[in-house]
Amino acid sequence: MAAMKITITKDESLPAPKKIKIRNIAQHIGERVEIHGWIHRLRLQKGHAFIILRDGTGFLQCVLTGEFANAYQTLTLTVESSLTVFGTISKLPEGKSAPGGVELIVDYYEVIGLAPSGKDSFTNKIQEDIDPNLLLDRRHLALRGETLSAVMKVRAAVLGSVRRFYQDEAITEVTPPCMVQTQVEGGSTLFKMSYYGEEAFLTQSSQLYLETCLPALGDVYCIQESFRAEKSHTRRHLSEYTHIEAEMAFISFEDLLDHIEKLIVKVVDVVMKDPVAGALVKQLNPGFVAPKLPFKRLQYVEALDWLNENGVQNEEGNPFKFGDDIAEAAERKMTDTIGVPILLTRFPVEIKSFYMKKCADDPRVTESVDLLMPTVGEITGGSMRISDKDELLEGFKREGIDPAGYYWFIDQRIYGTCAHGGYGLGTERILAWLCNRFTVKDCSLYPRFAGRCTP
Numbered sequence: 001m002a003a004m005k006i007t008i009t010k011d012e013s014l015p016a017p018k019k020i021k022i023r024n025i026a027q028h029i030g031e032r033v034e035i036h037g038w039i040h041r042l043r044l045q046k047g048h049a050f051i052i053l054r055d056g057t058g059f060l061q062c063v064l065t066g067e068f069a070n071a072y073q074t075l076t077l078t079v080e081s082s083l084t085v086f087g088t089i090s091k092l093p094e095g096k097s098a099p100g101g102v103e104l105i106v107d108y109y110e111v112i113g114l115a116p117s118g119k120d121s122f123t124n125k126i127q128e129d130i131d132p133n134l135l136l137d138r139r140h141l142a143l144r145g146e147t148l149s150a151v152m153k154v155r156a157a158v159l160g161s162v163r164r165f166y167q168d169e170a171i172t173e174v175t176p177p178c179m180v181q182t183q184v185e186g187g188s189t190l191f192k193m194s195y196y197g198e199e200a201f202l203t204q205s206s207q208l209y210l211e212t213c214l215p216a217l218g219d220v221y222c223i224q225e226s227f228r229a230e231k232s233h234t235r236r237h238l239s240e241y242t243h244i245e246a247e248m249a250f251i252s253f254e255d256l257l258d259h260i261e262k263l264i265v266k267v268v269d270v271v272m273k274d275p276v277a278g279a280l281v282k283q284l285n286p287g288f289v290a291p292k293l294p295f296k297r298l299q300y301v302e303a304l305d306w307l308n309e310n311g312v313q314n315e316e317g318n319p320f321k322f323g324d325d326i327a328e329a330a331e332r333k334m335t336d337t338i339g340v341p342i343l344l345t346r347f348p349v350e351i352k353s354f355y356m357k358k359c360a361d362d363p364r365v366t367e368s369v370d371l372l373m374p375t376v377g378e379i380t381g382g383s384m385r386i387s388d389k390d391e392l393l394e395g396f397k398r399e400g401i402d403p404a405g406y407y408w409f410i411d412q413r414i415y416g417t418c419a420h421g422g423y424g425l426g427t428e429r430i431l432a433w434l435c436n437r438f439t440v441k442d443c444s445l446y447p448r449f450a451g452r453c454t455p
């Protein structure tokens with residue numbers, strides 16, 4: 001074919017291009033630019049080639065006409081090939097649509113890396129109907145898709161917004177260790193490891209370390225990976241997740257509840273006002289309505305009444321009674337039915353952790369809170385902490401934990417104890433709620449869960 005012989009040449013007489021990112025195209029209309037990216041979509045037709053180029057900051061329609069469209073190099077282009085394109089940004093003709101309302105009229109381009117065609121083509125590797133397990137094997141490729149990359153962009157905005165919130169509240173960021181020799185949330189989900197021959201664990205929560213920082217730095221937070229050897233497969237449990245945790249000194253339980261709802265409302269507000277992330281949330285979750293203050297507050301015993309009145313049963317298939325854990329399915333049924341965020345408080349001592357402070361007016365229950373969101377359930381767990389050394393030692397005893405390894409944590413109660421409390425927020429869970437994802441796996445870059453540690 002004659003067209004196949006055409007080669008692409010650079011016109012050196014054109015003005016020197018300005019190297020830009022796609023997100024800035026609107027500022028360069030009429031100018032000659034140079035853009036680097038990957039072919040997201042490709043449409044070849046007689047006399048025209050349309051490339052949707054992606055560079056991580058946006059999408060841009062690139063139009064090749066005449067000899068460029070018919071050249072061998074163009075006819076053999078493939079989706080996911082990387083390119084450098086040169087050309088002039090122009091407003092779209094009336095009645096046409098493309099991302100950003102502009103297109104690039106290409107006057108030259110170079111192929112950096114040609115992706116395979118045929119059976120190894122990107123589209124063959126990433127089919128919509130592919131087995132979810134295979135898709136997880138190809139996570140590195142699946143991440144390039146519009147949905148997963150959008151969730152990851154929202155994730156970055158959420159983490160940025162969380163950091164901004166803490167900065168505004170004068171809460172200092174710290175980085176506790178991930179390799180530890182203490183447990184926080186029960187021995188059954190500990191990942192054990194050999195630390196130069198000594199027994200150690202991957203951290204379940206940085207809470208205990210945050211508590212020790214209070215007298216040194218005041219209120220503190222961290223955004224750190226936490227690890228849980230969760231044996232069961234659920235839509236909201238990962239083996240590794242990004243844990244946002246904060247700890248505050250000289251606060252009351254009411255202060256803690258007020259703080260948690262303020263954090264959620266402010267973080268969502270900042271994300272939704274961000275032109276990129278806000279638009280992505282609306283795209284992923286068109287029905288999303290930002291929550292308003294104050295959140296509904298419900299005590300554990302009131303939740304039991306609700307569950308029993310609504311015919312929801314406990315894990316043994318019986319009506320709920322005091323002391324029962326409200327498991328995932330029941331919790332979600334209640335939260336979805338009520339349909340608004342719920343601060344569920346005052347859980348019984350027996351079903352909560354060793355460090356939780358008992359309520360002064362009812363020692364059967366603790367100053368504890370879970371924040372429940374429709375469609376996901378619990379996204380945050382927190383409590384006031386026991387500030388008295390002897391009471392804390394009783395907690396260790398109740399849970400069968402040897403306090404010896406916790407001397408540094410106990411010292412917090414000896415050297416100037418104070419009322420304090422904090423919480424942990426699961427990044428993937430808040431994202432599952434915000435981005436309307438069925439599972440938290442969609443909200444983690446490379447999800448880890450039982451049976452999956454690759455790629």
Ligand code: 4AD
Nearest residue numbers: 205207228237238241245379380381422423424426
């Ligand atoms: O309720 P959790 O276990 O509480 C703690 O770890 C406290 N020590 C935190 C603190 O007070 N500093 O976990 C807190 C949150 C949960 O509400 C949930 O959002 C998330 O961490 N989470 C998980 N997310 C994904 N996969 C898992 N396996 C998770 N386990 C907890």
